[in-house]
Amino acid sequence: xxxxxxxxxxGLFLFFFGLxxxxxxxxxxxxxxxxxxxxxxxxxxxxxxxxxxxxFGGWAKIVAGILFIWCDILTxxxxxxxxxxxxxxRFMYPKEWQHFTMFTLLILSGCADVLSKNVLPQRxxxxxxxxxxxxxxxxxxxxxxxxxxxxxVELQVHSLLILVMFLLMVVLTAELWAxxxxxxxxxETFLFLIMGSWLVQAxxxxxxxxxxxxxxxxxxxxxxxxxxxxxWHVMIDALCLLGIYGLSSFWHHCYSPSLKLMGSRDALCHExxxxxxxxxxREVEQPEKDDQAPLLxxxxx
Numbered sequence: 001x002x003x004x005x006x007x008x009x010x011g012l013f014l015f016f017f018g019l020x021x022x023x024x025x026x027x028x029x030x031x032x033x034x035x036x037x038x039x040x041x042x043x044x045x046x047x048x049x050x051x052x053x054x055x056f057g058g059w060a061k062i063v064a065g066i067l068f069i070w071c072d073i074l075t076x077x078x079x080x081x082x083x084x085x086x087x088x089x090r091f092m093y094p095k096e097w098q099h100f101t102m103f104t105l106l107i108l109s110g111c112a113d114v115l116s117k118n119v120l121p122q123r124x125x126x127x128x129x130x131x132x133x134x135x136x137x138x139x140x141x142x143x144x145x146x147x148x149x150x151x152x153v154e155l156q157v158h159s160l161l162i163l164v165m166f167l168l169m170v171v172l173t174a175e176l177w178a179x180x181x182x183x184x185x186x187x188e189t190f191l192f193l194i195m196g197s198w199l200v201q202a203x204x205x206x207x208x209x210x211x212x213x214x215x216x217x218x219x220x221x222x223x224x225x226x227x228x229x230x231x232w233h234v235m236i237d238a239l240c241l242l243g244i245y246g247l248s249s250f251w252h253h254c255y256s257p258s259l260k261l262m263g264s265r266d267a268l269c270h271e272x273x274x275x276x277x278x279x280x281x282r283e284v285e286q287p288e289k290d291d292q293a294p295l296l297x298x299x300x301x
């Protein structure tokens with residue numbers, strides 16, 4: 001989808017996926033919970049437990065990938081073929097087939113998430129992370145070859161996108177050895193936000209510029225402003241990530257019912273049962289009393 005929709009829709013998906021992951025990471029950090037195996041809320045431990053286990057992120061990847069492929073087919077002006085009927089035959093529609101490969105990688109990542117979380121008897125984290133890492137490597141290769149025929153503003157836009165994709169690939173690779181590290185999850189979420197917002201911005205830059213006139217590839221000031229816009233995206237996405245954490249912290253400390261319930265239970269336990277230190281002292285004092293009893297009996301005789 002080398003058009004406005006082909007940049008905006010995938011960008012919106014990546015941006016909202018980053019927002020969803022930011023909420024998940026913030027909740028795990030604030031509640032000191034596991035990132036890979038989050039605990040169920042008390043209200044979801046009954047009949048809603050099965051619904052809580054569903055891999056919503058995996059299904060979102062599958063549905064989005066299928067929709068993107070379908071939109072790519074619908075927006076094509078003529079049927080997409082693999083090779084021409086000429087002699088000798090030539091490969092046709094290279095960018096469209098690259099788009100198809102990118103969206104297929106997204107579907108495969110979603111299938112791996114669903115298979116690991118909802119089909120296998122035990123969650124297979126290596127399968128999820130490995131599929132995502134493999135997809136990031138292939139996506140980076142596709143993006144590098146995708147800009148071979150680009151120049152000027154279009155080349156600068158996609159080069160910045162390649163930079164974000166390279167950093168994301170490094171972070172995802174590191175997560176294979178440290179899947180529970182919070183810092184890596186935060187960096188991954190931040191990069192997803194940047195990639196999504198920049199893809200949306202790229203659609204407007206390349207196909208619907210604000211001025212109403214196309215960018216000048218020979219004007220160095222246009223190239224410099226592209227980089228400036230990207231830096232603004234980085235700052236705005238960082239503020240967005242901080243805002244989500246701030247709102248999650250406010251909700252966690254003020255309106256979380258599970259937090260209040262745990263606090264009341266801890267208070268009851270503190271009032272009704274002695275602490276572990278008190279029990280340990282009682283066990284140490286009891287043998288001392290037993291040793292002192294024969295001594296007192298001997299002194300009385």
